[in-house]
Amino acid sequence: MTRRSTRCGGPVDDAWWELLKNPNKKLIVTGPPAKPDPPQAYQSATFEVQTPNDFLGNTYLMRKKLTYDWTISILSDRGTELGPLRVKTHQPRVAQYSPRRRAP
Numbered sequence: 001m002t003r004r005s006t007r008c009g010g011p012v013d014d015a016w017w018e019l020l021k022n023p024n025k026k027l028i029v030t031g032p033p034a035k036p037d038p039p040q041a042y043q044s045a046t047f048e049v050q051t052p053n054d055f056l057g058n059t060y061l062m063r064k065k066l067t068y069d070w071t072i073s074i075l076s077d078r079g080t081e082l083g084p085l086r087v088k089t090h091q092p093r094v095a096q097y098s099p100r101r102r103a104p
Contacts, residue, residue: 025052049092
């Protein structure tokens with residue numbers, strides 16, 4: 001997930017944007033566990049951005065004004081990358097489905 005540095009709008013949004021750009025205030029991206037049970041075909045995985053401030057996470061800026069550019073790496077059973085999945089959203093979360101498992 002990447003953040004773009006553009007001016008957001010009014011003074012309140014600009015203040016929240018400055019907080020988001022602060023390198024000491026880290027955003028956290030949560031997702032499924034690193035070692036889940038093997039996914040079933042088309043099982044969904046949800047990723048979400050969490051902010052250092054609960055109030056900030058619920059602001060109009062975070063929920064509607066920002067664009068989130070997600071890159072999700074899909075790995076095979078052997079650990080090789082099958083290819084990145086690129087998704088853009090206007091919400092701080094995205095749900096994607098696991099690819100269909102191929103027969104051995």
